[in-house]
Amino acid sequence: MVGASPLLRAVFRDVQHLYGPEDEGFVFEDGPGxxxxxDVLVYRPTPRIPVTTFATVGMAAGEMPATPGPGAGGRAELRFSWRGQPTPEWESAVAQLLANLAAYPWITDQQLGWGHMMTLEDDFPGFPDCRTVMFAGPLFPDAQDIFEADGTTVRILNIVPLTDTETARARTMPSGFFLTELMNEVDLFSPR
Incomplete structure (x- = not known):
């Protein structure tokens, strides 16, 4: 985090406070805007948190474009969790995908917010037949939704891979209702 802005140093400290020191980290340079x-930080499973968690640090460096629709710009960082034993190749593939998703607002001039969905070119790594991701708010009542960093609000966008059937269903109802129903049926952190 040498040379990072006070905001990004605060984002990093917040992630470290929640998860502790990272087990692995990936750096992606020359992003847009x-x-x-x-940085994509990786936290492997522990007795306290039994999933591998990925957290971006850097997306919040700028406000997302304030395009029409919900969200109206703002700053965000991505999180993704997976239940299972990671391999170095899988971690690298997920980190690359998260870095690309973090760059999306500046490549397309479109914001991302809770409830947005995006179709991927390929399956989400480790999730066969999941070619869509939903950007979700907190997945549990006590989960973090936003944090204040250097006087700025930063939203947490949780990545949820979806099958085609789940995607079609998600388009028929508000995202919060859909996620609640889906979590009662499947483990969001495991392949379907």
Whole structure:
């Protein structure tokens, strides 16, 4: 985090406070617009948190475009969790995908917010037949939804891979209702 802005140092401290020191980290340079540098931190399963968690640091360097629709710009960082034993190749593939998703608002001039869905070119790594991701708010009542960093609000966008059937269903109802129903049926952190 040498040379990072006070905001990004605060984002990093917040992630470290929640998860502790990272087990692995990936750095992506030369991103679009204000996000020239993205770190994707990896936290492997522990007795306290039994999933592998990925967290971006760098997406919040700039406000997302304030395009029409919900969200109206703002700053965000991505999180993704997976239940299972990671391999170095899988971690690298997920980190690359998260860095690309973090750059999306500045490549397309479109914001991302809770409830947005995006179709991927390929299956989400480790989730066969999941070619869509939903950007979700907190997945549990006590989960973090936003945090204040250096006087700025940063939203947490949780990545949820979806099958085609789940995607079709998600388009028929508000995202919060859909996620609640889906979580009662499947483990969101495991392949279907």
């Amino acid at each position: 204000p996000i020239g540098h993205i």
